[in-house]
Amino acid sequence: xxxxxxxxxxxxxxxxxxxxxxxxxxxxxxxxxxxxxxxxxxxxxxxxxxxxxxxxxxxxxxxxxxxxxxxxxxxxxxxxxxxxxxxxxxxxxxxxxxxxxxxxxxxxxxxxxxxxxxxxxxxxxxxxxxxxxxxxxxxxxxxxxxxxxxxxxxxxxxxxxxxxxxxxxxxx
Amino acid sequence: xxxxxxxxxxxxxxxxxxxxxxxxxxxxxxxxxxxxxxxxxxxxxxxxxxxxxxxxxxxxxxxxxxxxxxxxxxxxxxxxxxxxxxxxxxxxxxxxxxxxxxxxxxxxxxxxxxxxxxxxxxxxxxxxxxxxxxxxxxxxxxxxxxxxxxxxxxxxxxxxxxxxxxxxxxxxxxxxxxxxxxxxxxxxxxxxxxxxxxxxxxxxxxxxxxxxxxxxxxxxxxxxxxxxxxxxxxxxxxxxxxxxxxxxxxxxxxxxxxxxxxxxxxxxxxxxxxxxxxxxxxxxxxxxxxxxxxxxxxxxxxxxxxxxxxxxxxxxxxxxxxxxxxxxxxxxxxxxxxxxxxxxxxxxxxxxxxxxxxxxxxxxxxxxxxxxxxxxxxxxxxxxxxxxxxxxxxxxxxxxxxxxxxxxxxxxxxxxxxxxxxxxxxxxxxxxxxxxxxxxxxxxxxxxxxxxxxxxxxxxxx
Numbered sequence: 280x281x282x283x284x285x286x287x288x289x290x291x292x293x294x295x296x297x298x299x300x301x302x303x304x305x306x307x308x309x310x311x312x313x314x315x316x317x318x319x320x321x322x323x324x325x326x327x328x329x330x331x332x333x334x335x336x337x338x339x340x341x342x343x344x345x346x347x348x349x350x351x352x353x354x355x356x357x358x359x360x361x362x363x364x365x366x367x368x369x370x371x372x373x374x375x376x377x378x379x380x381x382x383x384x385x386x387x388x389x390x391x392x393x394x395x396x397x398x399x400x401x402x403x404x405x406x407x408x409x410x411x412x413x414x415x416x417x418x419x420x421x422x423x424x425x426x427x428x429x430x431x432x433x434x435x436x437x438x439x440x441x442x443x444x445x446x447x448x449x450x451x
Numbered sequence: 452x453x454x455x456x457x458x459x460x461x462x463x464x465x466x467x468x469x470x471x472x473x474x475x476x477x478x479x480x481x482x483x484x485x486x487x488x489x490x491x492x493x494x495x496x497x498x499x500x501x502x503x504x505x506x507x508x509x510x511x512x513x514x515x516x517x518x519x520x521x522x523x524x525x526x527x528x529x530x531x532x533x534x535x536x537x538x539x540x541x542x543x544x545x546x547x548x549x550x551x552x553x554x555x556x557x558x559x560x561x562x563x564x565x566x567x568x569x570x571x572x573x574x575x576x577x578x579x580x581x582x583x584x585x586x587x588x589x590x591x592x593x594x595x596x597x598x599x600x601x602x603x604x605x606x607x608x609x610x611x612x613x614x615x616x617x618x619x620x621x622x623x624x625x626x627x628x629x630x631x632x633x634x635x636x637x638x639x640x641x642x643x644x645x646x647x648x649x650x651x652x653x654x655x656x657x658x659x660x661x662x663x664x665x666x667x668x669x670x671x672x673x674x675x676x677x678x679x680x681x682x683x684x685x686x687x688x689x690x691x692x693x694x695x696x697x698x699x700x701x702x703x704x705x706x707x708x709x710x711x712x713x714x715x716x717x718x719x720x721x722x723x724x725x726x727x728x729x730x731x732x733x734x735x736x737x738x739x740x741x742x743x744x745x746x747x748x749x750x751x752x753x754x755x756x757x758x759x760x761x762x763x764x765x766x767x768x769x770x771x772x773x774x775x776x777x778x779x780x781x782x783x784x785x786x787x788x789x790x791x792x793x794x795x796x797x798x799x800x801x802x803x804x805x806x807x808x809x810x811x812x813x814x815x816x817x818x819x820x821x822x823x824x825x826x827x828x829x830x831x832x833x834x835x836x837x838x839x840x841x842x843x844x845x846x847x848x849x850x851x852x853x854x855x856x857x858x859x860x861x862x863x864x865x866x867x868x869x870x871x872x873x874x875x876x877x878x879x880x881x882x883x884x885x886x887x888x889x890x891x892x893x894x895x896x897x898x899x900x901x902x903x904x905x906x907x908x909x910x911x912x913x
Contacts, residue, residue: 299472311463320466327469332479354728361730392458412459439455
């Protein structure tokens with residue numbers, strides 16, 4: 280299968296950005312973020328693949344955007360949210376435990392914060408992952424989440440407070 | 452928490468490396484294959500729940516209709532919410548509950564309350580009702596959905612251009628005390644028309660024409676036709692639409708009539724819009740999702756369907772010549788039933804397939820192309836390893852399913868008894884993915900019970 284044709288040039292060398300380059304540049308960062316959001320490696324990988332394929336199919340358009348990475352992460356967040364909604368409505372543990380194991384639970388012995396992160400609401404988790412792990416500012420994170428930057432700040436602040444409380448209780 | 456980022460980084464380290472670009476290419480190829488069915492994708496799930504619901508609700512009696520009651524509408528009007536042809540259409544039961552004084556159901560007698568609940572549950576929004584027209588048994592309103600965070604009546608609640616029209620009817624009894632149901636919702640930007648006389652049942656295969664207009668650059672329209680006869684729920688769907696224009700879907704054929712299927716069949720055409728990055732569900736009525744744009748059009752209809760009762764006839768020569776894919780298995784709408792088929796004929800070549808003739812390389816993924824490639828062959832799996840199977844039908848409107856037997860269950864070209872694993876017989880025009888748990892070492896036969904003479908595979912697990 281041939282790769283999509285290049286439609287944009289990189290800022291550094293003015294050569295076309297191939298989708299494969301984009302994939303290689305973003306895949307690890309996205310997987311790490313999705314892993315923290317879903318708490319499950321397989322779930323994270325599925326969302327990653329769905330998101331990259333969606334972007335790939337529209338690469339002519341998305342590749343020409345100023346910020347294709349932002350589009351990718353917004354796609355991934357929306358797909359993650361769809362799964363959360365479906366899991367909730369179907370009363371199934373589709374996210375985080377979809378494949379018979381909770382990756383965070385397995386990691387708990389090694390990293391205490393895993394469980395605390397898993398206990399956060401999806402929105403708070405998104406805010407903290409975007410701002411802390413990925414280093415987005417509140418404005419950029421807000422664009423990705425589809426909320427105001429003030430909302431991101433509040434969610435991230437609430438997430439930090441909840442994490443702190445949870446960890447202190449467990450330490451006690 | 453100065454160490455939070457460090458902690459998150461450390462936790463994220465556990466995920467390891469993502470799959471490669473080659474894996475992504477492979478996933479994309481599979482996805483494209485799944486979409487390759489004449490531009491239309493259909494999904495279907497055998498709705499055992501609906502059948503059981505109907506059976507338990509009506510104890511085998513025909514569904515009550517308003518006909519014959521003094522204060523009822525002259526004909527049954529299809530509705531979409533809360534009751535519809537997909538979820539069992541139990542308006543009579545709800546009306547009875549209201550009549551008996553059930554306080555939890557009194558909101559159903561207030562059309563505005565029904566409208567509000569519909570908007571909240573399906574659109575995820577409140578609505579500002581800007582106009583009402585009322586006739587006996589019929590309530591019509593114009594409304595502007597309010598984005599999350601706005602209250603009804605707030606300035607900025609919504610854009611008049613995003614307004615919707617909603618039609619409610621009283622399906623059981625008119626006047627005070629009669630319950631209201633949503634009969635249609637219309638967005639000017641999503642036009643849906645059905646090739647059938649107004650008010651008449653729609654024939655299977657009838658065209659449903661969708662016209663999408665003023666679609667935003669980052670939006671996607673999702674077009675669906677959903678039908679059910681009480682046993683099956685059948686979808687026809689257009690892949691995400693990202694440009695204005697006209698598309699045509701067809702009312703899917705309903706299959707597998709059985710005594711438990713309702714006498715009447717129905718469904719709805721639905722068009723709705725989301726952000727183009729959102730994964731849209733097959734049916735947002737049955738499975739509410741984020742509808743980022745408040746545009747939605749829903750048109751319900753009754754379906755004039757073939758009520759042929761398919762009786763269990765597991766016998767040799769069951770490859771159906773009927774293009775409707777008449778189903779030869781016993782009670783195909785009841786997967787997991789203790790009553791397995793009494794016998795399904797398989798090709799002699801399958802029964803006698805030797806593991807020596809199979810590829811020596813164990814498969815971990817398995818593609819089946821039904822009707823595209825005649826599948827009669829053999830495969831090798833590794834014991835103790837789960838397997839992912841992609842099942843694709845290149846031909847629309849044909850029922851198919853899968854059953855896995857041990858060769859011990861098959862003799863003289865007949866497999867019988869309870870399958871070790873099965874996928875319900877469904878009309879499923881697109882690809883399906885299945886995960887089969889690890890199998891013990893041994894010899895197995897996987898077959899399509901509808902077309903076992905052309906779709907069967909011998910499997911060696913070792």
